Structures are given as structure tokens and as C-alpha cells.
Amino acid sequence: xxxxxxxxxxxxxxxxxxxxxxxxxxxxxxxxxxxxxxxxxxxxxxxxxxxxxxxxxxxxxxxxxxxxxxxxxxxxxxxxxxxxxxxxxxxxxxxxxxxxxxxxxxxxxxxxxxxxxxxxxxxxxxxxxxxxxxxxxxxxxxxxxxxxxxxxxxxxxxxxxxxxxxxxxxxxxxxxxxxxxxxxxxxxxxxxxxxxxxxxxxxxxxxxxxxxxxxxxxxxxxxxxxxxxxxxxxxxxxxxxxxxxxxxxxxxxxxxxxxxxxxxxxxxxxxxxxxxxxxxxxxxxxxxxxxxxxxxxxxxxxxxxxxxxxxxxxxxxxxxxxxxxxxxxxxxxxxxxxxxxxxxxxxxxxxxxxxxxxxxxxxxxxxxxxxxxxxxxxxxxxxxxxxxxxxxxxxxxxxxxxxxxxxxxxxxxxxxxxxxxxxxxxxxxxxxxxxxxxx
Numbered sequence: 377x378x379x380x381x382x383x384x385x386x387x388x389x390x391x392x393x394x395x396x397x398x399x400x401x402x403x404x405x406x407x408x409x410x411x412x413x414x415x416x417x418x419x420x421x422x423x424x425x426x427x428x429x430x431x432x433x434x435x436x437x438x439x440x441x442x443x444x445x446x447x448x449x450x451x452x453x454x455x456x457x458x459x460x461x462x463x464x465x466x467x468x469x470x471x472x473x474x475x476x477x478x479x480x481x482x483x484x485x486x487x488x489x490x491x492x493x494x495x496x497x498x499x500x501x502x503x504x505x506x507x508x509x510x511x512x513x514x515x516x517x518x519x520x521x522x523x524x525x526x527x528x529x530x531x532x533x534x535x536x537x538x539x540x541x542x543x544x545x546x547x548x549x550x551x552x553x554x555x556x557x558x559x560x561x562x563x564x565x566x567x568x569x570x571x572x573x574x575x576x577x578x579x580x581x582x583x584x585x586x587x588x589x590x591x592x593x594x595x596x597x598x599x600x601x602x603x604x605x606x607x608x609x610x611x612x613x614x615x616x617x618x619x620x621x622x623x624x625x626x627x628x629x630x631x632x633x634x635x636x637x638x639x640x641x642x643x644x645x646x647x648x649x650x651x652x653x654x655x656x657x658x659x660x661x662x663x664x665x666x667x668x669x670x671x672x673x674x675x676x677x678x679x680x681x682x683x684x685x686x687x688x689x690x691x692x693x694x695x696x697x698x699x700x701x702x703x704x705x706x707x708x709x710x711x712x713x714x715x716x717x718x719x720x721x722x723x724x725x726x727x728x729x730x731x732x733x734x735x736x737x738x739x740x741x742x743x744x745x746x747x748x749x750x751x752x753x754x755x756x757x758x759x760x761x762x763x764x765x766x767x768x769x770x771x772x773x774x775x776x777x778x779x780x781x782x783x784x785x786x787x788x789x790x791x792x793x794x795x796x797x798x799x800x801x802x803x804x805x806x807x808x809x810x811x812x813x814x815x
Contacts, residue, residue: 399431538783549786568587654758687712
């Protein structure tokens with residue numbers, strides 16, 4: 377677990393972040409020996425020096441964080457389908473989105489952060505690969521594999537009795553809470569206040585924990601996203617985006633704008649784009665008839681010269697070229713495997729791939745997301761959410777929904793034990809009440 381209170385680790389991760397983002401930190405970044413022996417004052421000086429390093433002259437990307445600059449850098453939007461769902465159809469789609477998110481999240485929890493080869497090595501001898509159901513429990517516990525996430529005791533086949541607590545789901549609930557309380561005009565400050573009021577500090581991680589610390593110290597968004605926060609382009613904001621896609625069903629642009637307000641509490645650049653993309657993807661999935669069309673709409677909210685746009689376009693090329701899943705996943709690994717397993721770029725590429733190669737089958741879609749490794753509960757949750765929004769509750773088979781027992785466990789104050797069907801209905805009310813122009 378990354379410790380945002382460890383300044384030495386913060387410097388170490390900031391060095392990685394600056395290099396990946398194209399900054400010339402030669403002569404600025406401390407050596408391993410210098411870092412190991414540095415005082416707190418010296419660590420502060422290293423962070424200041426890294427922050428002032430210039431971008432390399434040959435850096436080919438344009439990656440702003442301000443909404444106006446982001447929208448100016450977006451590509452031309454494709455023709456988008458308009459939402460044309462009646463009351464009953466919208467309710468069925470919304471329930472499917474919530475169920476798909478929960479089922480995908482629960483599926484990925486036991487092997488979160490496992491390399492894909494290790495996932496396969498665990499599942500094949502148990503007759504559970506390719507994935508088509510919740511993962512079998514590790515009984516007996518296998519040798520020579522990474523440790524299972526402690527949640528395996530309540531997130532494996534035969535042991536699931538309701539959606540286990542997970543930060544991915546906590547953030548969806550928090551988004552719903554803020555939208556209900558403040559409406560579509562909520563601010564980043566409103567979201568930050570909700571964090572402090574409802575989220576336990578030790579139940580948030582990496583970028584969110586750094587931002588939470590910054591909020592307690594009296595900082596305000598967007599400074600909370602950048603002050604001693606080397607995780608600002610990781611996946612955290614992406615996993616928080618679903619509620620905005622639900623509330624703006626059929627309007628990916630409006631969804632992306634709400635996601636930007638939320639993301640700037642804790643993220644910058646590609647970390648923000650991932651949230652905007654995921655919200656747009658889910659919103660588009662309510663209106664579009666195929667994953668490819670929904671992905672087209674989502675890609676249009678991502679700055680055209682960003683690394684995320686490049687990665688997503690690469691996945692589309694692999695699919696158009698007719699590669700099978702394993703070859704495509706190998707190619708994604710080759711291009712993005714050096715990033716953290718919880719980075720936005722590689723995981724977003726994997727979500728897009730799971731939807732494209734999922735062939736309109738829920739189990740295959742979320743299964744591929746988990747088989748792909750990296751942040752398995754996050755990728756399968758987002759892929760399942762988009763699938764459910766497109767295909768409705770009828771597209772999520774009972775073997776996935778029955779174990780959820782229509783209940784969610786949550787660390788979020790006031791939401792523990794909430795019924796999934798009631799959450800879906802509350803989200804439907806937001807979508808129906810939305811102004812025609814999206815706010």
C-alpha cells in the first residue's frame with residue numbers, strides 16, 4: 377500500500393510521474409543513495425525542483441487540466457445517437473448499469489493487482505479459464521502465487537452474499553449523494569466537502585488519500601490534486617465517474633463535464649481525462665447500440681494529442697486489424713506495461729478492449745477485463761457498468777446478479793446495506809429531471 381505520509385516515497389513516485397509526463401529531470405532527480413539519506417527539508421527541495429523541471433523539447437503531447445483547454449483540445453465529435461428510451465426502458469438500463477458495475481467489481485476483487493499470467497495459472501487447473509463466473513475460492517490456498525486480496529472470503533464463488541464493500545462502489549454512491557444534494561451544478565468544493573463528511577481516510581487510496589490529506593491541511597481544488605500527489609494520473613478519478621454517466625444518460629458531453637469537476641479534487645491531465653472518458657462512455661452506452669459507437673463518443677471528450685487518446689486509438693486499431701484477444705492483450709502490454717498497474721492509461725485501454733472483444737456477452741466482457749490483470753476490480757466494474765447501461769438488467773445473467781442479493785456493503789456513511797434496485801431508481805430520477813441541455 378502506498379503511504380502518502382511518507383515523503384521519501386512521494387519523491388520516488390514523483391520522479392516516475394515526471395519522467396512519464398515528458399519532463400526533463402536530469403540533474404534534478406536525486407539518486408537512490410541521495411534519496412535514502414535525505415532529510416525532510418532535502419526531500420521538500422527535491423519535490424520543488426521536480427515541479428519546476430521543464431518539459432522536454434521533443435514532447436509530442438498536449439495535456440491540459442483546465443476544462444476550457446481540454447475541450448479546445450478535443451477532436452471533432454462523431455454523430456451521436458440521441459437517447460430514445462421510455463420510462464420502463466430507462467429503469468431497466470439503469471438497473472443493469474448498477475448490477476453490471478457491482479458484479480464486475482466483485483469478480484475482480486480477489487485477484488486485484490495480479491499479473492495476468494498468474495491469474496491464468498490459478499484459474500486453469502480449476503477449470504475456470506476463460507472466466508465465465510465468479511472466481512473459485514483458493515481452497516486449498518495455492519503455493520507460488522501472489523497473496524489474494526483479503527476480500528476473497530466474501531467475493532468468490534459460493535461466498536458472495538451481497539456486494540462486498542469496495543472503494544469503486546463507495547465512489548459511485550458518493551457521486552449519487554452529491555448529485556442528489558447539490559444537483560448538476562455541484563462544485564469541486566461540494567465534492568471535497570462530501571469526502572470529508574462521509575469517507576473514512578483509510579478507505580481511500582493513492583491520489584484520493586493524498587488529496588484528502590491536502591483538504592485536511594486547508595487546501596482547495598485543484599491544488600489538492602497536485603500538492604505532494606504523484607498519483608494524480610492514476611485510475612482513481614476514472615473509477616468515480618459512473619454516477620455522472622448515469623445522471624447524464626445519453627449525453628456524454630454533459631457527463632464528462634461533471635466528471636471533470638469531481639476529478640480535479642485529486643487528479644490532473646490523463647487522470648482527469650480517464651474520468652471524463654469513463655463518464656462519457658457510460659452515458660453514451662444508454663443511447664448507442666454497440667460498444668464501438670459508445671467508445672467513439674467517449675474518445676471525443678479526450679484531448680486528441682494526449683497519451684490516453686493515443687492508447688485508446690491503439691486499441692481500436694488492434695480490433696480493426698482482427699487480432700484475437702490474447703494477441704491484442706500482448707500488444708497492450710508491450711505498449712503500456714511499464715506503467716503502474718493502477719495507472720489510468722493502461723487500465724482504460726484494457727476496459728475498451730474488454731468491451732470490444734466481449735462480443736456482447738456480459739460474462740465474457742467482465743471476464744476479459746479481469747483476465748487482463750492490472751486493476752481488475754476497477755476495469756471489470758467500469759466495463760460491466762457500460763455493458764449494463766447498453767443491454768439492461770436482462771443482459772446481465774442471473775448467475776451474476778443472484779449472489780449480489782440486491783444489497784451493497786459500503787464504508788460510506790448512510791449507504792451501508794443499500795438496495796441496488798433502489799439506488800438505480802434514485803439515479804433514474806436524476807436522469808429524468810435533467811435539463812435538456814445537460815447543464
